[in-house]
Amino acid sequence: MIPSAMANSTETAVESLHHIKSTEPPEWLVPKQELSQAVRAASKLLFSSLKPHCPKSTFDQLLTEGFDAEQIWQQIDLQSQPLLSSLRREVKKFEKHPEEISKFKDGGVGGGEKKKVLEQIETDNVVNDDDDEDDDDMDMDEDEDDEEEEDEEGEEEEKERGTEEESENEGAEKGGIEDKFLKIKELREYLEEDEAREFGLKKKKTKAESKKEEEDTEEEGDDDEDENEGSVDDDDEAQEEEDGLGLFDGNDEEDEDDLENARYEDFFSRKKNKSSKEKAKSRDMLEEDSGSDDEQDVDKRKNGPSKHEKELDKLRSKIEEMEKANLDPKVWTMRGEVTAAQRQKNSALEVDLDFEHNVRPAPVITEEVTASLEDLIKTRISEGMFDDVQKARTSSSKAPREIKELDESKSKKGLAEVYEEEFVQKTDPASAPLTFSDELKKEASMLFKKLCLKLDALSHFHFTPKPVVEDMSIQTNVPALAMEEVAPMAVSDATMLAPEEVFSGKGDIKEEAELTKAERKRRRANKKRKFKAEAAKRMGKKARQMTTVGNNDEGREG
């Protein structure tokens, strides 16, 4: 552009800027031509002023005529994105290394340094656009004049002393919270500051520790590089600084990446690493510790799995295993009721089964057991205390009932004799002549019994006389005393008959009051039946007697 024209335009632009600054915020609500013109001019000026700082810029100047707001905005955006990120980095760098700010401030560095830095920034990363864009967003917001002011300030300062600005900003940021900054930006920056501070502090620590370890020469990693950077010769300042800056940038880049993408892991992994490092260093300052630290640093350095990540992987694999185990069908031992068909052959042998034994376990036969048994047997034999079954003798006090046996041979008596005997028995039982055979039999049996008794007494070693069979004897239910004494002095309850002999009732014996109606009826019916039977019998007897006795009469009468 023609410098005169530029000067004019700049003047007008500055004027327009001032104008913009002076306008009240409500006036922006309504779109006005003059305001828009002023803004366009101002933005154009800013764009052109910023251009030298952005090597990447595509436009030489902001094209505003005939362009939409959106298009203008896009142009600015293109320019400012990389710028903002670079600025940010610079600020951070200066935050970490305040001494360099002083160096920058000395002026020796100046624009050339800045330019180099910018170049390096360009080569190193690509993500800077984000920050620049953000800043641009804020810039283009028409409602926010302060941002423009801020940018103005920042940009102006950058023109003169890029790093100083950063350092100032850094210092400002470091120093405290100033009301000039907007809340959102302040928040973000504060957060980033915090995070960066943590890392920065730790990094600074590590740097300090590594600086202590000047003995360790060939160590790779951040510390080493820092150390190398730290041990600086004035000649190599630029290089070191460049390296440091570059490395820092790299670190910053990494940090930024990590902060934006995977902050948690990085935080905690780095914390861990740092804590371990600190511990190690607290204990010893040996090569081994540093070596371990270095390894950790290497791990950290490399984008491979960190220790934490490894542990997490292990956990994940464990979880997967457990989930898989849960989904799979259970082992037969955990399945509840399992029959032999449902499990593998002989699989029950491998498992230690436990179940209730309702049977007493078989006694283990030891020598002691057999000895005890034998002793018991011996004692029993010596004592003669055998557990033999004793035969229960039925008391044969009662006379045996006469059982009429069925004679299966032809009867010797004629039918007439049979009835004759029967008749005689009925009429006169006393004079009934006993049959000849019975009489003889009885006599013979009596004699034989006597003989046997005598012979047994002579022959048997252990002779026991046969129990006397009592004949049927009449027992009157009279107290014993009465029987023994003539004059009964007292009356005793001891009766001759046993209670069973008095009454041996079987089954349910109920009193009159306890009977039910049906039972009463039944009893009465039985009684009647018996009476009828008796009556019939008596009639029959009478009739028979009549016929037998009065036979002759009948014959005569007939």
Added chain:
Amino acid sequence: MSTEAPTSMETETVASKTKLESNTLPPKPKFEPLKAHEMSDGRIQFRKVSVPPHRYSPLKKYWMDIYTPIYEQMKLDIRMNLKARKVELKTRSDTPDVSNLQKCADFVQAFMLGFDVPDAIALLRLDELYVESFEIKDVKTLRGEHLSRAIGRLSGKGGKTKFAIENATKTRIVIADTKIHILGSFANIKIARDSLCNLILGSPAGKVYSKLRQVTARLAERF
């Protein structure tokens, strides 16, 4: 005629005498009981019992045992009609009772059925003895081997079942092929008949014995 006249005269005179004297009843006439001979107007009664061929020789064998009680004690005439194969019984003038003839006839009939003479004699001595006859087919129709087996069941081995029943019930039993005759008192006949029927129907002898024992025990207890 002459004898008759005075009697009638006597009666008339008596009657007139009574009427004449004063209306007093004549004395009750006293009649002696009629003799068997005079019964049925003095006519002689006969009974004829046919002799089956299989009883011909036993009859000949036991003729005297039959004849003696009939002629001596029952006072009846008895003869065997060889041509007609019948035993004939006839009342005599001194037969004491008309029922004697019937009893003797029953006695002979019992012998003809197959009973022994001592058993049949009980009919003569006791009044209430009867003879009941029935056939196996009355109880259950059996044919061929079943019939034979039933008969065998009835008699038992060597006749022991029959004897057992006889002894237990005080009866006499004759099993003649398919006919069964029982001689005894009414109740005893009943018991014997029940046992025999059970045997015919098929119950084993042991069961019949046990029942018999029970029954006889009950009978014995009654008296």
